[in-house]
Amino acid sequence: MDYHARITSMRQSQIFTKTRREAPSDEVAKNSQLLIRAGFIQKMTAGVYSFLPLGLKVLNKIEKIIREEMNAIGGQELRLAALQEKALWEKTNRWDDAVVDNWFKTTLKNGNEMGLGFTHEEPLTSLMRDHIRSFRDLPVYAYQFQTKFRNETRAKSGILRGREFLMKDLYSFSRDEKEHDEFYEKSKIAYKNVFNRAGIGEKTYITFASGGSFSKYSHEFQMLTEAGEDIIYYNKEKGVAVNKEVYTDEVLAEMGLKKSDMTEGKAVEVGNIFSLGTKFSEPLELFYKNEEGKNIPVIMGSYGIGVPRLMGSIVEALGDDNGIVWPTEVSPFAVHIVAMKTEGAVIEAAEKLYKELTDIGIEVLLDDRDARAGEKFGDADLIGIPLRITIGEKSIAEGKYEFNDRIAQKTELFDKDQLMAYIGKHNV
């Protein structure tokens, strides 16, 4: 039995979630307002969201894009734990709340304190001591999708900044700076691929940022949006930007840029890549033996993408007054069929097309609900599936399909061949 084929398409009457006219009054961010109204997510408490079936589908599609791009540059997937031992984090001086101010901490029955991972350099570096011993064992690129916990003081940005959220974090382990730099450059391309496939490539700038205590600079991927908490200065032509925190004449000169060519904008950081040097490998004693048998600390890097943040950024960037607009590759379904009646020739034609498209591997949401036309179209706009086909008595009589492209904002009457050609061209 091919179980999977049975669930890629769905009937709207079967999905338990309901759309809402209004978001909860305490929800101020556009991304969470729209996602809650459309039934993709639900707020549990400030900064903590559940993902409903439609929302989980989008999350999984973003995860799939990231996974494919990480595998393409040699990433090996694993999954670390959330619970963290105090002793491990004391070695790098990151246990103390005065040093890291967003820990969630808890206690074992025996009284031992435990933390909930806000990042995972320490446990992965420690784990690698069992697997990296010689220069022959390097390089290693390991990543995971895992829940991070961050005790944010304020949580008003919807799923752009959660207290608990899924993150892809990759860590690189290299022999030397040269090997590290080669991977670091590859990771930039992989990240660009991710944001292009997620539909926000044009709005996203690779951005010079502070390296923190680790290195001179890091690179952020900043997506322009009024919802962003960061200020960047970007150059559209060159596709690069500088974070306000390092926006100095010195940095501009290094990048070959002039102040007069830069535009100020608000942006959200949808990804970041960091050179870590030996900041973690030295205190955690991750050394390898080189060709001469000498112990050398491993050179590390870290590479993060918050999955819900990316999902929320897509909604912020592309959503309009009527609702969400999903780019093709992250849309919960490729096609939304809206049946104007629940009986007779209309529902028959809708069911037939639903089956035809599903059989050739296209994911369809079929609105087979007994509801008014206005409610159906309103919900379709809100849910934001990019291609919509309306089936009513008039279009059946004409032998045509009323076709609506949510991204291109156009409506056309297609015959069957035109319809299939269009869908084929716009489906992934």
Add this chain to the structure above:
Amino acid sequence: MDYHARITSMRQSQIFTKTRREAPSDEVAKNSQLLIRAGFIQKMTAGVYSFLPLGLKVLNKIEKIIREEMNAIGGQELRLAALQEKALWEKTNRWDDAVVDNWFKTTLKNGNEMGLGFTHEEPLTSLMRDHIRSFRDLPVYAYQFQTKFRNETRAKSGILRGREFLMKDLYSFSRDEKEHDEFYEKSKIAYKNVFNRAGIGEKTYITFASGGSFSKYSHEFQMLTEAGEDIIYYNKEKGVAVNKEVYTDEVLAEMGLKKSDMTEGKAVEVGNIFSLGTKFSEPLELFYKNEEGKNIPVIMGSYGIGVPRLMGSIVEALGDDNGIVWPTEVSPFAVHIVAMKTEGAVIEAAEKLYKELTDIGIEVLLDDRDARAGEKFGDADLIGIPLRITIGEKSIAEGKYEFNDRIAQKTELFDKDQLMAYIGKHNV
């Protein structure tokens, strides 16, 4: 680009994990000893394990089986949050540590206490208030794969009992007892399918157990193993069992069983299903309007499977003195090719077969490491892929493949046609 096809098969030289001759001395359970030695998991602290690439592959395969079986009975997947609000759990009197003794609790910056979900009846019941209003909205079957946190006093059973572990939990919402019972019976079949596909069907008994404070009985799925913490009395012929906690003449009579037909055994609970009645819907006010417009509390059930526990149980049940033995459908790879040399005709033949099998969709692990034969065979037995093909100079000269079935414990010389037929028959 078909990214996925690129990662289903792997070269052993590329996997960063190493096997070990010995498990850590504080690791006393067979499942975690073997899984650590084979490089599937790593212990972070007592009861907390990370899943390395091979281990994550197995976890994902078990997850896929469960997902398919839950979808087949109408389950809709979502993902709730780990962080839990105190006020919600006070409504059902499950916040107090005197009532629930395995909470992990933590604190927000503003001083508010939060819990880490050990189960999810409360948040899901509360969430459903926004989606279930009328009899037309029922039934609903919603499930998730999510990390549970349980503050266990002792954690000595490897991945059979973790302080943090992935769980599939499904919750059913029904109009009345009749609708509930129908789904409850369906869930039994789905659970049997899961354990059959996971390779432990023959050792797993549907077991009458206490209903706790919710109902008279619940049903556990208990797998016989000396590593189990439960005592059951089972009847092999009828495939049923009774947990010691309810092993009374009354229960036996209800089941049509006699004490003389029952055998005592130790077992691990690999799954459970519970009728909850209105225990949660009443205090959390999940009501629906029936045909007469009257408010009726929703009838609920809960259905759990711990994913790492199932993985560990497979290792306990099937592992032998040489290592793990994976059943076909949960094995990290379908076929293990062991190349006896890293150069010349041997590695060429191995690479050729690796490509041929991969191209027809079979997942292969190729041992292309520069290592001694004894080490290669020892590691292959330890890792436990069910089908092994050894390629050396002798077998090439004879035009044969040395074939080893880890489950059937037999070695044969196959020609190419025999080999492909055997693999085709034993692959999923």
